[in-house]
Amino acid sequence: MSIVIENVGKTFIDPKKNEVTALENINFSINEEEFVVLVGPSGCGKSTLLNIVGGLLSPTSGSVYFEGITEKNPNLGIVFQEIALFPWRTVFQNVIYGLEEKGLPKKKQIEIGNYYIDMVGLSDFKDAYPKQLSGGMKQRAGIARALAVEPDLLLMDEPFSALDAQTRTLMQEELLTIWNRTKLNTLYVTHNIQEAVYLADRVIVLSRHPGKIKRIISIDLPKTGRNDEEYREKSSRYADEIWQLIRHDAEEALKE
Structure with missing residues (x-):
């Protein structure tokens, strides 16, 4: 089974009655037993995209569909920053x-x-x-x-961002342990580049609004042990590559 996000766009009407484009021409898939992470600067539409994939928001254009599933409504599990x-x-x-x-x-x-x-x-x-x-x-x-x-798809929207650094590191390790037991198709949103590299099979880098895909980066590292000494240099290179893609947009977002 795979989840296909095809030509997805999303526009909103802001308080001043202006049309604002949050997402534009988003295309990617989440393959069987794959952990995909969305990263990008503030306001790039990461959470909006996750909510569209989860059926909590409707796209203005494009579609999201599940290939290889017979049920009309796929089973979804969602974890937000505020667990509620x-x-x-x-x-x-x-x-x-x-x-x-x-x-x-x-x-x-x-x-x-x-x-x-x-x-x-x-x-x-x-x-x-x-x-x-x-x-x-x-x-x-x-x-x-x-x-x-x-669930057929596990969606996680910055679930560890409110935790202190030590607890966050432990939770990342626990999440990978759990994932290795369940092998669920997963879409994960984070601001934290190191977290993205640590968890992902692929990282999807979004641009500042309107959110578009800048690059999709495959993380060629073993699923466990990425913090081990032998992989730290390669992990750092991935993190630096992602940061260079995001940096200018992040600086512009900060000015706003």
């Missing part, structure tokens, strides 16, 4: 929420919920409420909730 766990539900109850909505039998909900809670390392906290969790633990609960519906 239900505060009145425990970790377990949050994780199985999507399964309840799908009407799965209670026994199956318990089985699947416990499986993904264990996968993200929260088995000892499954009866805890969100207010009792650290930021990283809340993110892990949100990831487990997204995984529990066993």
Whole structure:
């Protein structure tokens, strides 16, 4: 199965009634078991594009479709920066929420919920409420909730940006561990170039508005161990290549 983004464009009407083009002529695909990362300067339309792929926004032009899937509505798992766990539900109850909505039998909900809670390392906290969790633990609960519906596509919009640097590094490592177990088609948005290089199979670099694809960069590194000494120089070269593509647009965005 692959997800095809074909000639996608998006325009909005701003508060002054002007038409603003957020995205223009976006074309790429997410292949089977591929982790694709979107990067670009502020205001380039990364989150808008992710929301279009996730069906939360309609494109003004173009289309998004799933090849090789028979269901009319593909199964999606979404993790946002603000996880928005239900505060009145425990970790377990949050994780199985999507399964309840799908009407799965209670026994199956318990089985699947416990499986993904264990996968993200929260088995000892499954009866805890969100207010009792650290930021990283809340993110892990949100990831487990997204995984529990066993999605055809996992969408992640800057899920670690609100975390401190140490927790963010640990969460990146945990995410790769989880991904290597699930091999889900994934579209991930980040401002962080090093994070993009660390996680991605391919990095899609977007330009400042209107967002267009500047370049698609394949990351020719093993999926795990990219922080090891033997790969650091090559990782740094990828990060520098991406930064040189973004730098001017980022400076212009800062002026605004």
